[in-house]
Amino acid sequence: MLKNFKKDRCYIIAEIGGNFVTFDEAKKLVDLAYESGVDAVKLQTYRADTIVTKTAKFDLDNVGEMVQHELFEKYQIDFALHKKVFDYIDSKGLDWFSTPSHKTDVDMLDELGVSAHKLGADDATNLPFIQYVASTNKPILLSSGMCTLEEVREMINACLVMGNDKIILFHTVSNYPTYPEQVNLLAMQTLKREFPFLTVGFSDHTIGSTACFAAACMGAEVVEKHFTYDKNADGPDHQLSANPQEMKEIVDRIREFEVMKGSGAKKPVGKEITNRAKNRKSIVTIKPIKKGELLSMENIDIKRPGHGIEPKYFDQILGKRADKDLKEDEVLSWSDLS
Missing domain, CATH: 3.20.20.70 (Aldolase class I)
Known part of the structure; x- marks a missing residue:
């Protein structure tokens, strides 16, 4: 052999x-x-x-x-x-x-x-x-x-x-x-x-x-x-x-x-795993938002980093209310919304 x-x-x-x-x-x-x-x-x-x-x-x-x-x-x-x-x-x-x-x-x-x-x-x-x-x-x-x-x-x-x-x-x-x-x-x-x-x-x-x-x-x-x-x-x-x-x-x-x-499996590898959070984008505030205020095109946008709510949910969260006071340029998470 x-x-x-x-x-x-x-x-x-x-x-x-x-x-x-x-x-x-x-x-x-x-x-x-x-x-x-x-x-x-x-x-x-x-x-x-x-x-x-x-x-x-x-x-x-x-x-x-x-x-x-x-x-x-x-x-x-x-x-x-x-x-x-x-x-x-x-x-x-x-x-x-x-x-x-x-x-x-x-x-x-x-x-x-x-x-x-x-x-x-x-x-x-x-x-x-x-x-x-x-x-x-x-x-x-x-x-x-x-x-x-x-x-x-x-x-x-x-x-x-x-x-x-x-x-x-x-x-x-x-x-x-x-x-x-x-x-x-x-x-x-x-x-x-x-x-x-x-x-x-x-x-x-x-x-x-x-x-x-x-x-x-x-x-x-x-x-x-x-x-x-x-x-x-x-x-x-x-x-x-x-x-x-x-x-x-x-x-x-x-x-x-x-x-x-490689293996053929399509998935993040190496630094990609941390780069997902750092280099992707999230929904963020572009001005201060008071508790109870509606989220709108005027006060939210999509920017880096990527550890917040994903951009694909942008239309879904328009019209929701802030559950607390939010500062400008803050990355939104689901717990920030009511």
Whole structure:
């Protein structure tokens, strides 16, 4: 299970897969992610020979056109490096898991003791693989990038038919990078309405921190963001990753929002309770009034403070008589009237 996941706060994941090939690079990323305040660090687990043919090509804004197998071969990491990185993440008190791309990846990750599996958008329609991952009965984080709503339903049902309902569903746009006009955060709310029994979040591929913060404000229970120590470093995902300053900003702004959103009950809080009496208005005298004299527009008005008769009763007390002598500028109370 994800030990840092709590229902009443947004769970924030730093994705470092594809942004390192050595332990020292990974350690640096983990240290910076920890300092940023995230809840979890995620890797990517694949082997070039099992994820792609040798002829398939990328045509993405962040890497241009290139042979996919070459890129995956460069950034694939072995069992030993997985274990070393996972152990280090665990030592920092962060959750750790990965995105497998093949059944053999799932088996290796389970051998390493991962607490959850994340499935990438490339496998959103790979129902046999989804069912294989769901059969581990671990929490499964599903990316809906490139999906129609019907494909999302099929993906979820593939998990449910295996008896696994521990699902976190991400709204994702699989453009690298994703431009503001493509983010479509309302689609995340559509997922929340369509699947109210699921935890729904946002996996971000935009540049900057705005989308993650906006998603949290719009109800994302989980936010995932690629993370780097240097946007100009060599690798496919550094450009669209958050740097340490941006990730800390994401975490801090989301945590501040969580405090700000409150309970939803509309009632006075803090100094408002005393400010009601000091800063609201009451019915007051505007000239001396003798005992027995009628209250009228000529001798009463509405002014601060607010500890007397409320203004909404103004018409009701017109024509009533003073029960005692009243001075000018005196705040009226019901005991002053007869």
